[in-house]
Amino acid sequence: MSRNSRAHDIIVFGATSFVGQILCDYLVERHGTDGDVSWAIAGRNRNKLEDVAVRTGADVPQIVVDADDADGLAKMCASTRVVISTVGPYALYGSKLVAAVAEAGIDYVDLTGEPQWMQRMIDRYHERAIETGARIVHACGFDSVPSDMGVWFLQAEAQRRFGQPCNSVRMGVKAANGGASGGTIASMMNMMEEVSADPSLRKVLANPYALAPTGERSGIDQPNVVLPDFDEGLDSWTAPFVMAATNTRVVFRSHALLGMPWGEDFTYGESMMTGDGLGGRAKALGVGAAMGGFMGVASLGPLRSLLGKVLPEPGEGPSPEKQEAGFYDLRFHGVTPDGDEIMVKVTGDRDPGYGSTSKILAEAATTLAESDVAGGFWTPATALGDPFVEALVNHAGLTFDVL
Numbered sequence: 001m002s003r004n005s006r007a008h009d010i011i012v013f014g015a016t017s018f019v020g021q022i023l024c025d026y027l028v029e030r031h032g033t034d035g036d037v038s039w040a041i042a043g044r045n046r047n048k049l050e051d052v053a054v055r056t057g058a059d060v061p062q063i064v065v066d067a068d069d070a071d072g073l074a075k076m077c078a079s080t081r082v083v084i085s086t087v088g089p090y091a092l093y094g095s096k097l098v099a100a101v102a103e104a105g106i107d108y109v110d111l112t113g114e115p116q117w118m119q120r121m122i123d124r125y126h127e128r129a130i131e132t133g134a135r136i137v138h139a140c141g142f143d144s145v146p147s148d149m150g151v152w153f154l155q156a157e158a159q160r161r162f163g164q165p166c167n168s169v170r171m172g173v174k175a176a177n178g179g180a181s182g183g184t185i186a187s188m189m190n191m192m193e194e195v196s197a198d199p200s201l202r203k204v205l206a207n208p209y210a211l212a213p214t215g216e217r218s219g220i221d222q223p224n225v226v227l228p229d230f231d232e233g234l235d236s237w238t239a240p241f242v243m244a245a246t247n248t249r250v251v252f253r254s255h256a257l258l259g260m261p262w263g264e265d266f267t268y269g270e271s272m273m274t275g276d277g278l279g280g281r282a283k284a285l286g287v288g289a290a291m292g293g294f295m296g297v298a299s300l301g302p303l304r305s306l307l308g309k310v311l312p313e314p315g316e317g318p319s320p321e322k323q324e325a326g327f328y329d330l331r332f333h334g335v336t337p338d339g340d341e342i343m344v345k346v347t348g349d350r351d352p353g354y355g356s357t358s359k360i361l362a363e364a365a366t367t368l369a370e371s372d373v374a375g376g377f378w379t380p381a382t383a384l385g386d387p388f389v390e391a392l393v394n395h396a397g398l399t400f401d402v403l
Contacts, residue, residue, distance in 0.1 A: 006078075006079055006080055006081055007038070007040075007061075007079045007080065008038050008039055008040045008061070008079055008080040008081070009037050009038045009039060009080070009081050009082060009369065010027075010037060010038075010039040010040075010080065010081070010082045010083075010084060010365055010366075010369075011039065011040045011041070011042050011063065011076060011079070011080040011082070011083050011084070012024060012027070012039065012040070012041045012042065012084050012086070013042045013043070013065075013076070013083055013084065013085045013086070013087060013097065014042070014043060014085055014086035014087035015041035015042060015043050015049060015052050015058070015086075016043045016045060016048040016049060016051075016052050017043075017086045017087060017088075018317040018354065019086045019111065019141075019317075019354055019357060019358055019361075020041075020043075020052070020086040021052055021055070021056060022323070022354055022355065022358040023084065023086065023358040023361060023362060024041060024052060024056040024058040025056045025057075025358075026358050026359050026362050027039060027058070027362055028056055028057045028058055030362060030395065033057070033058065033059045033060050037366065039060055040060050040061040040062065040063055040079075040080070041053065041058055041060060041061075041062055041063070042062070042063040042064070042065055042076060043063075043064070043065075044064065044065065044066040044067070045064070046062070046064050049062045049064065050062070063076055063079075067087050067093040067094070067096060067097060068093075068096060069096075070096050070099070070100065073096055073097050073100040074100045074103065074104065076100075077097075077100045077101055077103075077104035077106055078104055080106060081106055081107060081369055082106065082107040082108070082109070082365045082366075082368065082369050083097065083101060083106065083107070083108045083109075084108075084109055084110070084361055084362070084365050085097055085108065085109070085110040086110070086111060086361075088111075088112060088114075088186065088187050089114065089117075089186050089187040089190040089191075090110065090112040090114050090117050090187070091114050091116065091117040091120075091187075091190055091191070091194060092190055094110065094112065094117065094121075095117075095120070095121065098121045098125060098136065099124075099125060101129075101134050101136060102125040102128045102129045102132060102134045102136070103128070103132060103134075104132070104134065105132030105133040105134045105375065106134055107134070107135045107136075107137075107365070107368050107369060108134065108135070108136045108137065109137045109138075109140040109361060109364045109365050109368060110137075110138055110139075110140060110361075111139070111140055111141030111142075111143065111357055111361055112138050112139060112143070112187075113139065113141075113143035113144070113187065113243065113246040114187055114190075114191060114246075115204065115205060115210055115211060115245065115246055115249050116191065116194060116201050116204050116205060116210075118138045118139070118211055118249075119204060119210050119211055121136070121138070121377070122211065122377045123214065125377070126376055126377045129375045129376050129377060130374065130375045130376045131375070132375060133374070133375035134375050134376075135368060135371070135373055135374075135375055135376070135378060135383060136376070136377045136378070137364065137368060137377075137378050137379065137380060137383045137384070138250075138377070138379075139246065139250050139379070139380065140360060140361050140364035140365075140380055141353070141357035141360055141361055142243070142328075142348075142352040142353050142356060142357045142360070143243055143246045143247060143250075144243075144246055144247040144250040144251070144379075144380070145360050145364070145380050145392070146328070146330055146346050146348065146398070147171060147243075147247035147248075147250065147251060147270065147330075148247070148250050148251055148254055148379055148380045148381045149346075149380055149381055149384075149388060149389055149392065149400070150171065150330060150332050150344060150346040150400070151169055151171075151251050151254070151268065151332065151381070152254070152381040152385070152389070153344060153346070153389060153400045154166065154169060154332045154334050154342060154344040155169075155261075155262060155334070156386075157342060157344065157402050158334055158336060158340070158342050161340075161342065162336050162338070162340040162342075164336050164337060164338065164340075165261060165262045165263070165336065166262065166334030166335055166336050166342065167262055167263040167265050167266050167267070167335070167336065167337050168266070168267050168268075168334065168335045169266075169267070169268045169332055169333070169334045169335075170223070170231060170233055170234060170268070170269050170270075170271070170332070170333050170334075171247075171268075171269070171270045171271075171330055171331065171332050172231065172234040172236060172238060172270070172271055172272070172273035172330070172331045172333070173241055173270075173271070173272045173273060173328070173329075173330055174273050174329040174330065174331050174345075175327070175328070175329040176326075176327065176328040176329070176352055177325065177326045177327055177328075177351070178318065178322070178323075178326040178327075178328070178351035178352045178353055178354070178355075191205075205245065208222040208224075208248055208249060208252055209249075209252050209256075210249050211249040211250060211252065211253040212252055212253050212256040213253075213256055213257070216256050219252075219264075220264075220265060220267065222248065222252075222267055222268065222269060223267060223268075223269030224244075224269065225238050225239065225240050225241070225244070225269060225270075225271040226240055226288070227288060228274075228281055228284035228285050228288055229271075229284075230276075230281075231271065231273075231333075233333035233335065233341070233343075234271075234273055234331060234333050235276060236273040236274065236275055236276055236280060237273075237274045237275060237276065237280035237281045237283065237284040238271035238272060238273055238274065238284060239271060239272045239274055239283070239284040239285075239286075239287035239288045239291070240271065240272065240287070240288055240291050240292075241270045241271050241272045242291060243270070244269070244270035244271065247270055248268055248269065248270060250379050250380075251268050251381075252268065253379050253382075254379040254380075254381040254382050257378065257379065257382045258381075258382060263337070272284075272287055273331065274287060317353075317354055318351050318354060322351060323350055323351040323354055323355035324350065324351075324355065325351075326350050326351025326352060326354075326355055326356070327347065327348060327349055327350070327351075327352075328347065328348045328352045328356070329345065329346075329347050330345070330346045330347070331343060331344070331345055331403075332344040332345075332346065342402065343402070343403040344400065344401065344402055344403065345399070345400075345401045345402075345403050346398065346399065346400055346401075347398065347399045348396075348397055348398050349397035349398075350397060356396070356397065356398075359395065359396035359397060360392065360396050360398070362396075363388065363391040363392055363395055363396050364380060364384060364388065366391070367384045367387050367388045367391050368383055368384060370387070371383055371384060371385075371387070
């Protein structure tokens with residue numbers, strides 16, 4: 001990463017968070033503390049920052065700043081080329097930082113999976129980011145890099161093999177192993193709180209085109225697995241996938257930003273694969289019932305409060321051993337307008353939401369710093385493209401293969 005007049009190449013904002021600490025571990029391993037990449041850590045508590053520095057070996061500058069301190073955030077942004085934010089729920093703690101980034105004209109990546117907040121940020125700050133040259137890329141974790149880059153990779157392979165892209169793609173989670181952190185749960189609960197306070201947000205969350213540019217937020221009906229369904233292309237029964245509501249929106253924004261290269265009739269959906277036969281159908285029924293029950297409870301205020309008392313709190317998450325043992329295996333089935341089919345496999349070698357996400361987020365930041373895209377709000381695929389796939393394979397433990 002080339003140097004410039006700013007003090008830092010990268011600042012990790014939220015270094016004391018659960019993901020932030022794992023990210024610091026990775027940056028120390030990947031770039032060291034006095035190498036070609038100059039980085040710093042930031043958070044609101046000096047003592048916790050010092051603890052993180054000692055535990056992770058991140059012997060780098062420390063910046064004390066609160067997510068609600070607009071002046072402090074502006075000063076921080078003026079000192080760096082890139083900000084990596086792990087401070088969620090982003091709808092509660094992320095907006096002033098995005099505003100500061102847009103004003104400073106720098107680069108920014110985060111791991112949000114909150115579509116309603118992403119839409120607000122795009123609508124408020126996209127034009128300003130274009131003016132200043134700020135490049136802002138949301139959803140650079142398990143939400144939604146494997147999905148967005150998986151479709152990107154599949155379409156490039158389809159074009160190379162068949163001379164045309166696929167106008168229909170389905171992603172199925174073949175297998176995954178990982179735990180949930182308190183931060184992720186807090187983001188989900190806050191989303192429910194927002195919907196409860198403003199029912200109009202239901203339309204935003206239900207719209208697959210919610211993150212497309214203004215004026216392009218409608219289109220053909222899209223697949224949405226809510227009940228057990230047998231997918232012929234994936235050769236498996238399928239059940240709802242909790243992250244589909246975010247991932248699909250990011251993929252459709254990519255399609256729109258690229259100029260609709262996969263066709264006006266492009267469809268994309270995501271689900272959990274549960275296997276074939278009666279056993280697969282039974283598993284799909286069980287997954288669907290469990291998810292429906294959880295979402296039903298979480299949608300009710302009093303029961304949501306009870307859930308908050310028994311689920312992990314922010315700062316909590318899977319142990320290092322569980323992170324190391326985690327993995328995921330995603331399958332993408334695409335069909336071209338002429339009927340040619342392609343199957344792509346994307347895998348990750350750590351716990352999806354934390355061990356893998358931290359590596360993905362770090363590689364997104366360094367890849368973005370070398371990208372030549374203009375200012376504005378981008379997606380992983382549209383801002384980072386093929387160099388990101390290469391970085392993920394070479395450094396972050398992901399694989400992209402045609403089956």
